[in-house]
Amino acid sequence: MNASTSAQHLVRPEDLPRGISAVRLLPDSQLDALWGSIIVKSEIKEQLLSQGILNFSLRTKVSRDKLPMHGVILLVGPPGTGKTTLARGLASQLAHFMPRAKPRLVEVDPHALTSSAMGKTQRSVSELFSQTIAELASSGPTIVLLDEVETLAADRSRMSLEANPVDIHRATDAVLVQLDALAERNPNILFIATSNFPQAIDDAFTSRCDLVVEVPPPAQEAVAQILEHCIDSLSEHFPALAKIAKSKDLAKVAQACEGLDGRALRKMVVNAMAQSREVAADPNKLTIDHLLSAAASAKAVRMQKGGAK
Template sequence: MSGIRIRDFQVDDLDGVLHLWEQAHPAEPVYALGEVIASCQKDHAMIAVDGEQVVGAAVGRAAHAQGWIVFFGVLPLYAERNDGLGARLLSALERRMAPLGLGKLSALLPATDQHLDDYLSASFTLKQDLHYVERTVPVRRETLAVLQELGGRMPAPGLWDRVGGMTREKELLELRLVTPLSHPEVAARHGVVAPRAAMLFGPPGTGKTTFARAVASRLGWPFVEVFPSRLAGDPRGLAGGLRETFARIEELEHAVVFIDEVEEIASRRGGEPPSATQGVTNELLKLIPEFREQEGRLLMCATNFIRALDPAFLRHGRFDYVIPIGLPDAAARAAIWRGHFPPAAGDIDLDALVDATDGFTPADIEYAARRAAQASLERALPAERDGATADASPDPTPSDPDGPTTGDYLAAIRATRRTVADDVAADFLADIDTLARL
């Protein structure tokens, strides 16, 4: 022990700390190597050396009045001596951080960590019945500015679960897109190649954009929506603006990229003279193969008019899946209706609402629900026929606690014009047979 001394970290110790990490860190460390190196250089680190060899290290950082040990390790040969080196290192780190006025010095230990006795010898207390949870932040600080410039954002967690009904569509997206991308190792063992691009098609108002956001939320990836109309004013032209946007997206570690109403920039080419968007279509057809070469990204496009797309756009090798998003069935409509009932709603005949909204889109149901809620609110306000005036009652308050009734909802349904006509719905079913790729 006489040859071992403990001192502050020096830059020349970095290789020794790397060797120590390889030899002494647990199989599943709480802090990554990059964080440990950063704390050695910027926070607080004590090093044990035997001659010139680094044989132990204790690294800590402060967060307000609490200190955290981000790495502690002793080479196995020296740890086996059981001569108190580990406890000395921890005590030296505590003294080094004492001027910070810390109230606590804590450590998170994986179950496989071999240094618990060293902590106990240094007067640390083992806390029982604690659980360690973590969530990886998908957008690092260095790429946050790029995401903001692209107009992207992180979708709210849990958005997937808030999509009412549409069970078949959700199961399909989960199996085809989410699972291979979130568990690539498992997918690879079964010979499944993670998808890079998917097309959603169906009548307007069926929730294609919502599903794209929900997939991003389910993956925990940033969501970047590309608006061709906004790129039209780019000095490089629409095609140039599109290429520059995809080039910036390459700077993100992960991303779900979404283009809605993609038929506007990928319509059928041909004609004399060529259409004004033909150059943009050509550019997009070039960009998709380049995009597919990048891991950790998913391109999702949506169209209301899949027949208008250029045939080359849907060819194998560009889109892995062409997925129909249709009108909600009875079970889906029931789930969507339940999501729109307010707490004050009484005994609602859900079956009657489901039957009355056959052929409605989720957006149609949402509109009818809002209309019924407004009718209920207006009925609850004091009526002028009872003698109340605006001056006498400048701030009328609701007097009806029951909320919307079945009658309110049925009346709102009758007043709602369906988004999808019967012929459009029939064309969609035909398109599933001829164009869907699941």
Template sequence: MSDTALLSIGHRALPDASLPGVADARLLPDTEFQEAWASIALPTDMKDRMLRGAVAGIQLRQAVPFDAVPLHGITLLTGEPGVGKTTVARGLADKITRGLPSDPPWVFVEVDPHALASASLGRSQRSVENLFGTVLDETASVGPLVVLVDEVETLLTDRAALSMDANPVDVHRAVDAALVGLDRLARRHPHVFVLATSNFPDAIDPALTSRADTVIRVPLPDRTARRWILEHTVTAIVAAFPGARSLLTADSLDVAADHAEGLDGRRLRKAVAAACSRNPEAQGDPNRVTAQDLLDAIGHARETS
């Protein structure tokens, strides 16, 4: 298989998901990503603002010269682990394409920076060049493209902070190659939209941060979001285990949401699952979970986070 293998789907070719650094490739819109968007609760209006910013940016880039409005088409989502960055990024990719329909359809490519960074000596740079300079460039030449670079600090590591012992020359070259690749995509293809996420924004090379059109800090869920996440998670469990419906009372959800302050969305959802196994008498039957089990599980999650 060549390094630029493209699989033809309908009249749009998708990059081969087995290429180094390609975690996922699909056409958009996509119902799985639509559900992802709906499953994330953020402070009022935050998702709408994200979407409006992305759509306006794409329209401006297509119509206004780069020299006048230097938009790179890059949005960076930062925040603690488990606050929903990756999920909301996938959902945003879907939403954008519903707002800006295209023929040929939009393509989505998720880049796996870990796979690129772990390539052996000298290979990182070549893999990055191949992915950004050839595969994504060829894909974007045919039609619009959303690229998600999850945990971008792995690929665009702050060069100033590199110690000399790791393998800095190779890392430097890979970072340079990624920046050159992003610049080239931005210059040549106004309909490429790049979403990057990071748990460690301080570890990102400033050259990427300065290219980002928007940096959005995704917060820990507030009380309203916590209550919504709890209700969403419990509702899914009740659909399969109706006995768990005692958790769905307004009172139980209110108290649990108050109790869960400081937990991220991932821990919150896991705490609901953990509640199902807390009571020894229930013998692991989720039908027998109680509101107190949920409070205990949330308390435990807070102590250990």
């Protein structure tokens, strides 16, 4: 089954229910490309794929009293490590294992569900899970992205009822109740949740996750791979960059970038092109020295930020 373009997959924004930011039909060629662009240990991708496959194959055959699976994968790690991109890419990759089905990716906007009105957040969460998501899943395999899941499943033990509205506590309760209900009634759903702050997630939510995977910042070898992939991709438009992508001196840049996450590394390449108007006008003139200078600046900013904490 060939993946089509994302433009064909997006439901019109005006047709999206409250709390849903996007719905895509799968597989999706752009999401497949993003999956390939995220440089993490191969074991992480293999584990995620295997867990996803099991979710849709095992849960339809084995009752929950034997295997109490909830259909939830949780990705945790620092910002910029590619958790959301991995989640979207995983959804598309799983679709290739279901060629006869018409799976879809549903992305939840947690901030659209919160409200200062007492009881409104709880009702919104309950309606989203019990009605919107359940209805979407009734037509085929459905993968739900819960980005920043701590927004919906905040750790109740860390909250003060005096400092936080009771509604936030009730919203977490609603998420847990709905996860249990959907797990019981619909094995056709897989939730992929992400969080930069796993300590802020309620323990009861984490206990319902079938798999928790930490996505760490890239090690030096991975940093080199990310830089090479990024610059090599740019060489499609600026051919002279192909030489830099294969240069042995790129290892020096990777060493200078140690500690930066994947997002920061790609932005650093852009910053290197902005070292001068000449390079900005023609990125073919980018040099290793430009990259080293940009790397030093990015590290300095990161160290300043770290020291300020």
